[in-house]
Amino acid sequence: MFNWKNGSLLVVLVGFIVLPFLPFGGKDNLTLLISLFLLASMASSWNILGGYVGHINLGHGAFFGIGSLVTRALWLEYELPILIALAAGALVAAIAALIVGAPALRLRGTYFAIGTLALAEAMRLTVGNVLPRVSRLPGPALRSYDIVPRYYLALAVLAVIVIFTLWLNRSKLGLGMMAVREDEEAARSIGVNVFLHSILAFVMSAFFAGLAGGAFAYFHVGYYPNYTFGPIWTFDAVIIAYVGGVGTPFGPLIGAIFFVLVRDILSANLVNVHLIIFGIVFILIVLLLPGGFTELIDRIRQYVMPDTEPDTGT
Amino acid sequence: MEINTILQTLMFGILIGALYGLAALGLSLVFGVLKILNVAHGELLMIGGYTSFLAFDRLGVDPYASLLIVLPVLFIIGIAMHLGLFSRIVRFDEEDRIKNSLLIGFGLTLILQQLATRAFTADERSITTNYSTTSWEFMDLRFPLVRFSGLFIGIVVVIALQWFLHKTYWGKAIRATAEDWRTAALAGIDIRKMYLFTFALGASLAGLAGMLVTLQGSVSPNIGLMWTLKALIVVVLAGLGNMPGTFLAGILLGLAESGSALAFGGEYRELVGIVIFLIVLSFRPQGLFGDSHV
Numbered sequence: 025m026f027n028w029k030n031g032s033l034l035v036v037l038v039g040f041i042v043l044p045f046l047p048f049g050g051k052d053n054l055t056l057l058i059s060l061f062l063l064a065s066m067a068s069s070w071n072i073l074g075g076y077v078g079h080i081n082l083g084h085g086a087f088f089g090i091g092s093l094v095t096r097a098l099w100l101e102y103e104l105p106i107l108i109a110l111a112a113g114a115l116v117a118a119i120a121a122l123i124v125g126a127p128a129l130r131l132r133g134t135y136f137a138i139g140t141l142a143l144a145e146a147m148r149l150t151v152g153n154v155l156p157r158v159s160r161l162p163g164p165a166l167r168s169y170d171i172v173p174r175y176y177l178a179l180a181v182l183a184v185i186v187i188f189t190l191w192l193n194r195s196k197l198g199l200g201m202m203a204v205r206e207d208e209e210a211a212r213s214i215g216v217n218v219f220l221h222s223i224l225a226f227v228m229s230a231f232f233a234g235l236a237g238g239a240f241a242y243f244h245v246g247y248y249p250n251y252t253f254g255p256i257w258t259f260d261a262v263i264i265a266y267v268g269g270v271g272t273p274f275g276p277l278i279g280a281i282f283f284v285l286v287r288d289i290l291s292a293n294l295v296n297v298h299l300i301i302f303g304i305v306f307i308l309i310v311l312l313l314p315g316g317f318t319e320l321i322d323r324i325r326q327y328v329m330p331d332t333e334p335d336t337g338t
Numbered sequence: 339m340e341i342n343t344i345l346q347t348l349m350f351g352i353l354i355g356a357l358y359g360l361a362a363l364g365l366s367l368v369f370g371v372l373k374i375l376n377v378a379h380g381e382l383l384m385i386g387g388y389t390s391f392l393a394f395d396r397l398g399v400d401p402y403a404s405l406l407i408v409l410p411v412l413f414i415i416g417i418a419m420h421l422g423l424f425s426r427i428v429r430f431d432e433e434d435r436i437k438n439s440l441l442i443g444f445g446l447t448l449i450l451q452q453l454a455t456r457a458f459t460a461d462e463r464s465i466t467t468n469y470s471t472t473s474w475e476f477m478d479l480r481f482p483l484v485r486f487s488g489l490f491i492g493i494v495v496v497i498a499l500q501w502f503l504h505k506t507y508w509g510k511a512i513r514a515t516a517e518d519w520r521t522a523a524l525a526g527i528d529i530r531k532m533y534l535f536t537f538a539l540g541a542s543l544a545g546l547a548g549m550l551v552t553l554q555g556s557v558s559p560n561i562g563l564m565w566t567l568k569a570l571i572v573v574v575l576a577g578l579g580n581m582p583g584t585f586l587a588g589i590l591l592g593l594a595e596s597g598s599a600l601a602f603g604g605e606y607r608e609l610v611g612i613v614i615f616l617i618v619l620s621f622r623p624q625g626l627f628g629d630s631h632v
């Protein structure tokens with residue numbers, strides 16, 4: 025099924041695929057884009073549970089951490105091919121979500137948020153205690169390090185998540201999730217299994233965060249294992265999703281582009297000012313524009329072309 | 339292990355626990371009355387710490403006397419924060435209210451942390467007075483003055499809060515608002531004023547805890563998350579609204595941490611509180627003590 029939206033998406037994807045062969049496809053730009061893809065992947069995967077079902081998961085970084093931990097171990101220590109290691113990492117993250125999900129999803133609203141926050145902190149502390157040393161690429165791998173496959177892997181992970189979210193957005197499963205978000209009681213009364221939809225979203229969200237973590241493990245030369253479990257991965261994802269437009273397939277992408285642009289422009293002269301600006305934009309959006317930039321774009325489009333339908337991202 | 343080491347460690351657990359309890363009092367009050375969860379509570383504590391540090395460093399004000407500056411400053415910051423941000427969401431229904439407050443607090447956390455880093459750098463700051471190392475010896479146990487002052491101040495604050503909430507008109511009005519704001523409004527209580535006052539009071543309590551944290555240890559821009567988490571753990575352990583129960587739960591958390599440090603080594607002391615918290619949360623979402631009312 026072809027339409028203009030999918031067509032332009034395809035053009036963007038092809039553009040990113042040929043980019044490393046173009047003159048401006050140097051190492052610095054590729055590194056920047058990898059960072060963009062990872063942040064967008066985290067925001068998009070958070071969006072599946074936070075945006076579509078409305079459960080605020082403040083422990084999302086833990087699944088990124090699990091993905092990176094398992095992928096890195098299988099790839100470096102057991103020398104499995106990276107794609108298999110990546111799939112295993114994401115699978116373990118999904119299984120972790122399945123185990124945690126049953127008790128966690130019994131918690132109402134805020135308690136779910138602070139429960140997941142505490143859980144991620146517990147994991148971060150444990151990993152820091154058990155694996156206190158920096159995980160570095162071994163000598164041979166370091167000498168043959170090439171950024172291009174890392175770039176493609178991060179791009180592929182993001183593409184998979186976006187395509188999945190696009191499918192979810194118009195599937196029966198996605199509609200069920202949105203029904204749970206809008207009104208749990210009403211959803212239940214029309215035959216939507218609230219718990220099943222919630223836990224499925226949680227597992228998928230964790231799976232994709234695990235994929236992103238695996239891509240990070242493949243990309244990064246050296247880092248402390250507990251860094252990937254840190255709250256920063258969760259917090260960036262939540263903010264990006266909200267600023268871009270929570271509960272829409274393209275919102276997290278728009279948010280991530282804005283985030284990386286602001287960060288890159290400002291970090292040249294001022295340390296971390298982008299976080300202050302982002303914090304302010306974020307609060308303004310929560311108070312005044314709950315749909316984020318996506319809603320803003322829709323409103324502008326409606327103003328310019330009043331006869332078009334409001335865009336829900338399909 | 340010597341019995342003295344055990345007793346000394348457990349005593350320090352109680353003393354740090356008094357700070358956890360103090361940090362949790364304000365959060366519990368605001369959560370219980372306004373039904374909003376301010377995750378920037380730890381950042382208010384951090385601001386209180388810096389305020390008393392500045393008063394000591396620039397003006398030479400004694401840290402305990404600096405409370406005369408810290409409490410009003412935090413009260414005003416609380417008023418500004420409530421009027422500017424949180425008052426806009428208290429009209430929502432309960433679920434949206436909590437969710438939006440969480441997100442706003444989250445944004446505030448980012449902003450305040452970065453502003454503090456820019457203003458004070460990421461270095462740890464502490465207050466060193468001529469009595470900082472003063473301690474009494476009793477039966478081979480050490481009783482450091484500044485740490486004991488935290489427990490003492492905590493007990494005084496809990497008694498004062500208990501008196502205020504149960505014996506004064508404003509306190510009763512605040513409790514009525516927490517119980518059922520519609521009925522309270524019908525009875526002629528100015529709900530908006532109660533919300534504003536409670537939020538500012540909560541901020542002042544965070545500032546008080548911040549002064550003690552800076553005096554007993556140090557303050558740096560990123561301590562907020564850790565203290566918010568501790569306060570949340572205590573609030574969930576204690577349940578909402580019971581001030582002595584909240585303070586006691588803080589002390590229990592401190593004891594549990596130091597006990598686990600004795601049993602498993604220091605690197606796991608942070609973990610035990612979180613694990614207890616998760617267990618309590620999965621069995622009793624409304625906490626150990628008290629019910630869901632102030």
